[in-house]
Amino acid sequence: IAGITQAPTSQILAAGRRMTLRCTQDMRHNAMYWYRQDLGLGLRLIHYSNTAGTTGKGEVPDGYSVSRANTDDFPLTLASAVPSQTSVYFCASSEQGAIDEQFFGPGTRLTVL
Amino acid sequence: AQSVSQHNHHVILSEAASLELGCNYSYGGTVNLFWYVQYPGQHLQLLLKYFSGDPLVKGIKGFEAEFIKSKFSFNLRKPSVQWSDTAEYFCAVNAPRRYMDTGRRALTFGSGTRLQVQP
Numbered sequence: 001i002a003g004i005t006q007a008p009t010s011q012i013l014a015a016g017r018r019m020t021l022r023c024t025q026d027m028r029h030n031a032m033y034w035y036r037q038d039l040g041l042g043l044r045l046i047h048y049s050n051t052a053g054t055t056g057k058g059e060v061p062d063g064y065s066v067s068r069a070n071t072d073d074f075p076l077t078l079a080s081a082v083p084s085q086t087s088v089y090f091c092a093s094s095e096q097g098a099i100d101e102q103f104f105g106p107g108t109r110l111t112v113l
Numbered sequence: 114a115q116s117v118s119q120h121n122h123h124v125i126l127s128e129a130a131s132l133e134l135g136c137n138y139s140y141g142g143t144v145n146l147f148w149y150v151q152y153p154g155q156h157l158q159l160l161l162k163y164f165s166g167d168p169l170v171k172g173i174k175g176f177e178a179e180f181i182k183s184k185f186s187f188n189l190r191k192p193s194v195q196w197s198d199t200a201e202y203f204c205a206v207n208a209p210r211r212y213m214d215t216g217r218r219a220l221t222f223g224s225g226t227r228l229q230v231q232p
Contacts, residue, residue, distance in 0.1 A: 035222075040122075042203060042222035043157075058219065059210070090156065101147070102220060104157040 003027065004105035006091050012111045013081050021076040021108050023091030031094045032074040033058075033102065034066060036087040043090065049074055081112045117206050119223035126194055127231050134189040134226050136204030145207035146187040147220070148178055152200045160202070163187065174198070199230045 007022045025032065030051045035043040045058030049068040063085060065077045074093075078085055089108045094100040120135045138144065148160040161172025168180040178189045187204060204223040 033220075040224055042117075042224040043220075044222075045219055048219070092157075101159050101162060103159075104149075106156045 004091055004093060004103060006089075006105040006108050008108060009106070010109040010111075012113065013078075015082055015112055017081050019078045019081055019110070021078075021089055021091075021110070023074045023076070023105060024072050025074075025091075025093045025103075025105075026072065027093060027095070027103065028071060029093035029095050029103070030071070031096070031100075032068065033092040033094075034064070034074070034076045035090045035092065036060065036085075037090060037107070038087050046076065046089075081110075083112045086110060086112045117204055117221050117223040119202075119204055119226050121226045122224070123227045123229070125229045125231065128196055129193045130230075132189070132191040132194045132198075132228070134202055134204075134228070136187045136189065136223060138185050138187070138204075138206040138208075138221075140185075140206060140208040142208065145218075146178070146180060147205040147207070148172065148176070148187075148189050149203045149205060149222075150200050151203065151225075157203065160189070194228070194230050196230050196232045199228060201225045201227050 004025045013019050033048045034046040037043050044060050046064050047066040049055045052068050052071045055066050091105040092102040094102045116139045118137045146163040149157040150160050151157050160176050161170050163170045163180045171177045176191050180187050203225045205220045207218050207220050210219040
């Protein structure tokens, strides 16, 4: 593989359920990001990680958590999904953090009912 | 608060027409600027970026953008659009944000402009 992979491609989830969105990159980038894309709002940063072992909160972190146990993987967890978390989720990575171009994954379309 | 404004939400053009999409940002310090494109059903891809130097930046597929610091603008242009340019275009600005660690920057995206090119 080359680039960023995300799984699942799409998911329908009942409210209250726990869900983990997976993201893996093979570019050995230091920084990784999770965004949500909503119509009319563009992309908003949920959480980020500047390097393995560290994470930080973005613009809209509530209801989400992340971990960065190694360089390649950056899973996003919804502990108890709510309908307002219905969105398209994009994972991204960059070599040197936010001063750099970010490369995006194909996205996960999540619907919470 | 820092923000990025894309004034055109939906643009419809005929093939061969010229394109200009507006982007304004509100951060007063040094910024890095990007235009990303999202073709239908695909993920975001970088069109072009400005870090420093010549304010006229050329990107892929014949796109260019001009950074005008005094106007806080980074408008995207293409002299002659094609049907294959139908996509959503996002302007993004890299600037310090209050929710980031001190000194760290984050990309702030505009709300996007949907371009529809009719054959």
